Amino acid sequence: MRVKTARYLSVLLLCLSSALPAKAIDPAYQPQMERLAEIMGALYHLDDLCMRSGVDWRLQLAELMDLDEVDDDRRARLAGAFNANYTDFQQTYSRCTDSANMLTGRFLDEGAKISYDIHIRYAE
Numbered sequence: 001m002r003v004k005t006a007r008y009l010s011v012l013l014l015c016l017s018s019a020l021p022a023k024a025i026d027p028a029y030q031p032q033m034e035r036l037a038e039i040m041g042a043l044y045h046l047d048d049l050c051m052r053s054g055v056d057w058r059l060q061l062a063e064l065m066d067l068d069e070v071d072d073d074r075r076a077r078l079a080g081a082f083n084a085n086y087t088d089f090q091q092t093y094s095r096c097t098d099s100a101n102m103l104t105g106r107f108l109d110e111g112a113k114i115s116y117d118i119h120i121r122y123a124e
Helices: 002-019 030-049 057-068 072-092 098-122
Strands: none
Touching: 030 057, 030 072, 030 098, 057 072
8 A cells, every 4th residue: 555655656756846946047148148138227227317228228238138048037136137237336336436436347248248248158
């Protein structure tokens, strides 16, 4: 009787485990994508505050995530990185200062470098 029960449990566990969605493996460039999302979050506030480029950084991130076809887990992490940096910089800078302008330039440079690196290394 115990053997039958064990077999039924084994079959049940196998069925349940195959019904659960598999957790996707992050691509090798995920850390760079998260840093890029952080930069875009900061720029969403700073760039607007200092009226530099007029780019909608939130929309840019959304389009990037759609283009990369990220799953829900990665989308949540990227959006979380964006939102955390946006909030941090919103609390730190309430007006455009020399420091805010300098940071905006640095973030634009770093974001361009990360984007280029991802494209060169991983684009098909």
